[in-house]
Amino acid sequence: MRDPMGESRARVTCVVNQKGGVGKTTTAVNLAASVATAEKRTLLIDMDPQGNASSGCGVRAGTRERTIYDVIIGEVSMSEVVVEATVPGLFVAPATQDLVAAELELVDDPKRALKLKEAILSVVDQFDHVFIDCPPSLGLLTVNALAAADAVLVPLQCEYYALEGLTHLMATIDRVKNGMNPSLEVEGVVLTMFDPRNNLAHQVAEEVKKHFFVFESVIPRNVRLSEAPSHGKPIILYDVSSKGAQGYLALARELLLKTERDGKRGAKRKAAAGARA
Ligand SMILES: Nc1ncnc2c1ncn2[C@@H]1O[C@H](COP(=O)(O)OP(=O)(O)O)[C@@H](O)[C@H]1O
Ligand SMILES: [Mg+2]
16 A cells, blocks of 8 residues: 555545535535546545435445445445545545444544544545535534645635635634644635626626635536436536536646646556556
């Protein structure tokens, strides 16, 4: 096994925003699928008990005997729950409602916030990128994701209260940085469900750019993105020519360029894979 802290280690990105309905799951699923199509081995970890990231990748509820819940409570290893998704190179660690119980079961465990970090260590040299879809809260499941991650990606819907939520989120990120995970970085903000005809959307976008790195690739409001999950498919399999698919493919390219340019971990993996072959 290669050194898990070495250059070939996956880059772990968690998709976080404590507001519901801002496009976290849509971003986690479609960004992970788009990164996988760029020939990066990609793992999507579903940390939301709603399990929407799992079903959005075609992993159905009845087929999930072991899930991320079993991993978090220490019953099984991460590799035992990972399943292949419909997109080549994309793998999913699925979640079900069971995950709700993990918070209660771990309440007396002093290392309760580090469960996901420990679990990821065993697979981190098998992937180029790991994405974590978080629930709409800043509770224990999200803190586990922040503790396990190298970077945070924040989907943001450009509406009036969007910035207010960001202040709370950044305070939580700072707390995790000052304690469990000093190297945690904010990768940037992704504008989701963007409607260019809406003046407020432009104003909010300008305001966010004063405080954060905002990806140039903006995800437009696109009905195909909202239809794809009911078919259990990421948008690139459902309608690759849609504006939504093109948005996520562009975002994946931009993210990969950014991390590779900055020399971030995960970027060297392909060369290593080639050497092994
Ligand atoms: N760019 C988009 N265009 C249209 N609908 C979208 C878009 N992004 C997300 N949606 C829809 O909005 C709803 C909330 O998105 P979701 O990704 O589940 O948010 P979250 O995970 O933050 O709660 C879902 O029904 C989803 O299909
Ligand atoms: Mg979600």
